[in-house]
Amino acid sequence: MSDNPLMAPAPTHRNVRTLLWQGLWTAYEPLISGLRRIPLPTDVEISGGAFGITADLIDGSHLWIASTGDLPIEPAELTGFHVRRVHADNPTVDELVYDSTPDGPQAEHRNNVVPLLTAITTFVTERRLAPPVINLFSxxxxAVTETHRAQVMRGPDLFPSREEAVKEYGQLTHRMEHEAGWRLIYQTGGADWPVSVWNDLKGSIIIVFVADEGQAMS
Structure with missing residues (x-):
């Protein structure tokens, strides 16, 4: 599996080059990274001196994450999180998602990011508002060449299902055996996660296998 967890892409607008935006992004990085792993495209909103975090949903609405007022520049000054689902073009979309400010229903959690992310994950999952993700395989x-150099390579294609990757694996190993002159010396994994070891007359050895490359936004 890929070592890199799936994350929504970071913003690329011109504000990302400003010190204020960068400071807020860094200050709230634990929350922002958690939102991007849901995966929700997330941004720091700076408008007329108001600061908040937005997380886009697939129906055109978004989450607005603030506090009793705007988010303070310093997270230590937070009095809890207030999260609403809103829509820029549809004022009827206005829904409380989470409120850990002093008078909110989740006040006991105050500035704890973990229950906040748990609540947001549950909210967007139940309503299917998060971008769909797919598993990718390759x-x-x-290989170890006749000159004793190791090479690890991924094929040029990524497959949206393990079954498709296994089919390609079968075609590749068939060509290796019948067209390229490789000799099968070991195989395991069955039809689910096949792994095979091959050698040739020059002394090269190659291992071929289906790999889980993690997830991607579809």
């Missing part, structure tokens, strides 16, 4: 090879 064919990988690990």
């Amino acid at each position: 064919i990988r090879t690990a």
Whole structure:
């Protein structure tokens, strides 16, 4: 599996080059990274001196994350989080998602990011408002050449299902055996996670296997 967890892409607008935006992004990075792993496209909103965090939903609405007022520049000054689902073009969309400010229903959690992210994840999952994700698979090879150099390579294609990757694995190994002159010396994993070891007359050894490349936003 990929070592990199799925994250929504970071913003690319011109504000990202300003010190204020960068400072707020860094200050609230634990929350922002958690939102991006849901994965929700997340941004720091700076408008007329108002600061908040937005997380886009797939129906055109978004989450507005603030506090008793705007988010303070310093997270230590927070009095809890207040999260609403709103829509820029549809004022009828106005829904409380989470409120850990002193008078809110989740006040006991105050500035704790963990229950906040849990509540947001539950909210967007139940309503199917988060971008859909797919699992990706590839064919990988690990080779040791006749000059004793190691090479690890991923095939050029990523597949949206393990079954498709296994099918490509079968076609590739068939070509290796019948067209390229490789000799099968070991195989395991069955039809689910096949792994095979091959050698040739020059002394090269190659391992071919189906790899889980993690998830991506579809």
